[in-house]
Amino acid sequence: MLVAPSILSADFGNLEKEIKAICEAGCDLVHVDVMDGHFVPNLTIGPVVVQPVAKASTKPLDIHLMVENNNFFVDLFAPLKPKYLSFHLESEKHPHRLIQKIRSLEISPAITLNPHTRVEDIEYLLEDLDMVLLMSVNPGFGGQKFIPSVIEKAKKLKELINKRNPKCLIEVDGGVSDKNIKELKDAGVDIVVAGSYVFGSDSYKKAIDSLKI
Numbered sequence: 001m002l003v004a005p006s007i008l009s010a011d012f013g014n015l016e017k018e019i020k021a022i023c024e025a026g027c028d029l030v031h032v033d034v035m036d037g038h039f040v041p042n043l044t045i046g047p048v049v050v051q052p053v054a055k056a057s058t059k060p061l062d063i064h065l066m067v068e069n070n071n072f073f074v075d076l077f078a079p080l081k082p083k084y085l086s087f088h089l090e091s092e093k094h095p096h097r098l099i100q101k102i103r104s105l106e107i108s109p110a111i112t113l114n115p116h117t118r119v120e121d122i123e124y125l126l127e128d129l130d131m132v133l134l135m136s137v138n139p140g141f142g143g144q145k146f147i148p149s150v151i152e153k154a155k156k157l158k159e160l161i162n163k164r165n166p167k168c169l170i171e172v173d174g175g176v177s178d179k180n181i182k183e184l185k186d187a188g189v190d191i192v193v194a195g196s197y198v199f200g201s202d203s204y205k206k207a208i209d210s211l212k213i
């Protein structure tokens, strides 16, 4: 299992130190939540803050857009060269076109599904995607309770992925901890995002290690 700590739960007064600490603790990716205050009822950070994050990080960035105007934000964050750039199916009229645009920028395209969205809705996008991010909370805030139906969704998605594009990875985000990691692994999940579980722990290394099963 790959682990991507969400910096939403980091100490923003000491962001550089926090990024270095999770990288030294062995994370695989650094997960960055971008919220516009419209698609989700919260506002986070733009490229001015993510630029020093990218500089401090020795691990690739995994940027999760929770915004209405995806095209605008893809243009804004592409120069930071993240490994993954994901946008929500629920906020995009032309997901196939946007996936092609992200790929043309030499970034791995990923799509995110809210808890209510059926995995079947992206079946015909899978062959163009490098990752699907399944939300296991409603997007907008860290520290929420894990929604268990994501386990069944991950299993269904894995079947579709095996049929359409076995190289595509599954990431799950929200309420992830040592309590649900085994179920997630068994369901075929490849990457977990964990915010409060990692940044709220006494040892980032122990928390990250407990998810690497």
Ligand SMILES: O=C(CO)[C@@H](O)[C@H](O)COP(=O)(O)O
Binding pocket: 006, 008, 009, 031, 033, 064, 137, 138, 139, 140, 141, 142, 143, 144, 173, 174, 175, 176, 193, 194, 195, 196, 197
């Ligand atoms: O995208 C989001 C929330 O919208 C997540 O990345 C959370 O920030 C994860 O935080 P925890 O649930 O792990 O505390």
